[in-house]
Amino acid sequence: MLAFGEVIDTARRAKKTSAGYDLTRLMVGSEGTLGIITQLTLKLSGIPEAIAGGTCPFPSVEACCNTAIATIQSGIPIARIELLDALQVRACNLHAKLGLPEVPMLFLEFHGTEASVAEQSERFGEIAAEFGGGPFTWTTRAEDRTKLWEARHHAALSNFALRPGAQIVATDVCVPISRLAECVTETQADIAESRIMAPIVGHVGDGNFHLTLLVDMSDADEVKRAKALSERLVKRALAMDGTCTGEHGVGQGKMKYMEAEHGPAALAVMVSIKRALDPQNILNPGKIVAV
């Protein structure tokens, strides 16, 4: 729904089109500042014939990231590859009683036929071993996979168990995959120096990772250290040609990074689009861009 109240369809059901400007992708991620999404059509993917999934421990998050990079570069069509640092594994163990070793881990999933998921799993295991990881234990049993992914999905929630009473401040960045190991490693060192409890989870196939800062909001010094840590995280990602947010969005909190990320002229284009579509500034005003 547009600012003037008209309802538009931004796309038809054809898989691709070259008929004019891509309004779907303009609206997606605009956080309600250009229009309100009142109806969504999703593209569904079929359930694969076979699914294999499992966990693989590593000596460091760097080894996790390098394994992810090598796996993708080797052409394995991996369906999911998720990083959890040791602290995040501990939180998941506390919450979901997984009994996993509390070291950096990758959670993985492979889709395909019975033969191809076995082949993918074996090859991944070989790559992981090259980086000192393993053993890679995998299964095609649905119950075991479900337990694993439920724990992963509850990662954010499980962090409450790590420090009861603390407030959760979530943030994310995304960097080119080639810089991921470096970015996560530097961030881990920064977390330690900052004396902040902040488990890391990452959608490492995309170069995207999340920090969950567990902050005692009554401790002014800790709040200050947490804010500084978050700011350095964004600057680190931008310096690596990354983005200040891979998934969470801009809202108000990350507006201050928009010019550094996009440059003044590109930001001015965003402002002009906002003004054109919402001249009265009634759609989620004060978010993403200042008009």
Place this chain on the structure above:
Amino acid sequence: MLAFGEVIDTARRAKKTSAGYDLTRLMVGSEGTLGIITQLTLKLSGIPEAIAGGTCPFPSVEACCNTAIATIQSGIPIARIELLDALQVRACNLHAKLGLPEVPMLFLEFHGTEASVAEQSERFGEIAAEFGGGPFTWTTRAEDRTKLWEARHHAALSNFALRPGAQIVATDVCVPISRLAECVTETQADIAESRIMAPIVGHVGDGNFHLTLLVDMSDADEVKRAKALSERLVKRALAMDGTCTGEHGVGQGKMKYMEAEHGPAALAVMVSIKRALDPQNILNPGKIVAV
């Protein structure tokens, strides 16, 4: 480069971002009406470990399309699936001396490991047989695959051989894959009734197909029939929730369909974006949208 002369980067190298409006996809397909693309960064895909490719003859284009639909629905991660109708195969034979049977065909390619391309090829052959197609002859020999795809890439050029002296008028539409067989079949009947020579090639995995009309421009009646055929093609695609162009773009020729495809309010959004980014209307004026 924007209308005012500033050069912007529309994206950084991170694989995904949620930091503001998606200017990359706004520019892509805008045909120079919002800015001029002076530099492009492409995402490269690795060369697969193994590639299998081949051709499969069918009794009808409908059988080709239904096979494509069933193949995709079965989850085979097909890399290329291209439809050529009998006339297009004849043109390719004339041009590239392929010696193929002059019946509707699918040209296919599978990527993966040696084991997985063999598995994909076998499964595709079984699906094709269910729709009366085959035999599916495939190879992993690079020379044979190259010859095939060169012929496919020269399909448009090869059409000159079908009717020397005729002008080539190319058009394309894209429909939901579930309507593809119906759309192509109706279009073939329309071509026959219109007495126009018009081979069909299709990127059938996307529901996208091209008509190459070979028209004697000195014959006013033939020109009229060709135009009417093109118009009916677009209307047929729109009626099936498709788009007036999957790949070719709007330019001037398809501006008249924009309102029917998008509706007046969505078209007005496109106009307002054009006005915001190019207030003096100096960027490829008179294309896509009238301002």
